[in-house]
Amino acid sequence: MTAISTRAATARTRRRRRGRVRRVTPGIIVSYVLAILYALALVLPLYWLLISAFKSRIETVSRPFTPTFSSGIGHFRDVWSLLDLGTALLNSLYITAVALALTLVIAVPAAYALARAGGRVATAVERLYALGFLIPGFAALVPTLLLAIKLDMFNTREFMILYLPGSAQPLAVILLTQFMRTVPPALEETAMMDGAGRLRILLRVYLPLIVPGIATVAILNFISYWNDYLYTLVIVGVDPGLRTVQVALPTLLGNQSITDYGLLCAGTVISVLPVFLVYAVLNRRMENALVQGAIKG
Structure with a gap:
């Protein structure tokens, strides 16, 4: 009887823990949204900088976030010299x-x-x-x-x-x-x-x-x-x-x-x-x- 009571109590504890893990509050959602926005604010400029180094002058303005690599490594060679x-x-x-x-x-x-x-x-x-x-x-x-x-x-x-x-x-x-x-x-x-x-x-x-x-x-x-x-x-x-x-x-x-x-x-x-x-x-x-x-x- 004691063993059955112990298993029942353990099962209830696990259910409570699962309920706590699965519970999503508005504060958690806001935190995740802010974290994602902050990450994008850091990554997007670096992404634009990197792909623009391989674009032509027109493509950097007409298609700013589309990687084209039309100029290859020509810009790096030109700016170096x-x-x-x-x-x-x-x-x-x-x-x-x-x-x-x-x-x-x-x-x-x-x-x-x-x-x-x-x-x-x-x-x-x-x-x-x-x-x-x-x-x-x-x-x-x-x-x-x-x-x-x-x-x-x-x-x-x-x-x-x-x-x-x-x-x-x-x-x-x-x-x-x-x-x-x-x-x-x-x-x-x-x-x-x-x-x-x-x-x-x-x-x-x-x-x-x-x-x-x-x-x-x-x-x-x-x-x-x-x-x-x-x-x-x-x-x-x-x-x-x-x-x-x-x-x-x-x-x-x-x-x-x-x-x-x-x-x-x-x-x-x-x-x-x-x-x-x-x-x-x-x-x-x-x-x-x-x-x-x-x-x-």
């Missing part, structure tokens, strides 16, 4: 890679010092870094230009390599500081008892544990550096031997009386490929960082 995109990509890669390395070299020790320092001085320094978020990027354009001229570094890529890490320090330092504060102090104390110095502790103890945070900072800054247009245009200029890919692409609008959107889309696809490759390599680390932050929060 017309804008000398090989040189532009190398310039962008040079500025971005060196500036990103310099950003991490400066931000990691600063974040370690803030994470393990205590007292009012450390708090004041951290708040000073946070003030960097209050300064709009365009507000510092004129002083930055005057500084480049004063240092005799106007129209040089090297000035951008020095400027970009300076502009990225507030975000990089504050993010890495929060990651380093999650490292147990006992690990540092154990390493110090074994005779390790501060630099060795930073390299051997902290860095392996904050790889997700470093990947997050690297992705965010890579995208920012690679896509920078205003400062690169003003400081580096439009010299074909120095300009970056983001400065080279808009010149297509001035070279032709009627814009060839297929040609422009082909150049844009080439310019965004490095960003997708970097994200594909580091996205797992960034996702781990977000999950860890959510669990610890």
Whole structure:
């Protein structure tokens, strides 16, 4: 009798669970609709960009969302030679890679010092870094230009390599500081008892544990550096031997009386490929960082 009652109770529980799973509320429907609309808002522009790179000038306007591939890879070949995109990509890669390395070299020790320092001085320094978020990027354009001229570094890529890490320090330092504060102090104390110095502790103890945070900072800054247009245009200029890919692409609008959107889309696809490759390599680390932050929060 007890076994029969148990089976009956189990059956009722399963029926309730099925009823809960099958129940569809208006809130769930609205959530799914909004999620689909948001996904379409992200995917459709990328889809249009990709298929337009293979279309003729007329087809990009007459049949914007129909894949035709009438021009083949001709647009990619033309835009590569017309804008000398090989040189532009190398310039962008040079500025971005060196500036990103310099950003991490400066931000990691600063974040370690803030994470393990205590007292009012450390708090004041951290708040000073946070003030960097209050300064709009365009507000510092004129002083930055005057500084480049004063240092005799106007129209040089090297000035951008020095400027970009300076502009990225507030975000990089504050993010890495929060990651380093999650490292147990006992690990540092154990390493110090074994005779390790501060630099060795930073390299051997902290860095392996904050790889997700470093990947997050690297992705965010890579995208920012690679896509920078205003400062690169003003400081580096439009010299074909120095300009970056983001400065080279808009010149297509001035070279032709009627814009060839297929040609422009082909150049844009080439310019965004490095960003997708970097994200594909580091996205797992960034996702781990977000999950860890959510669990610890």
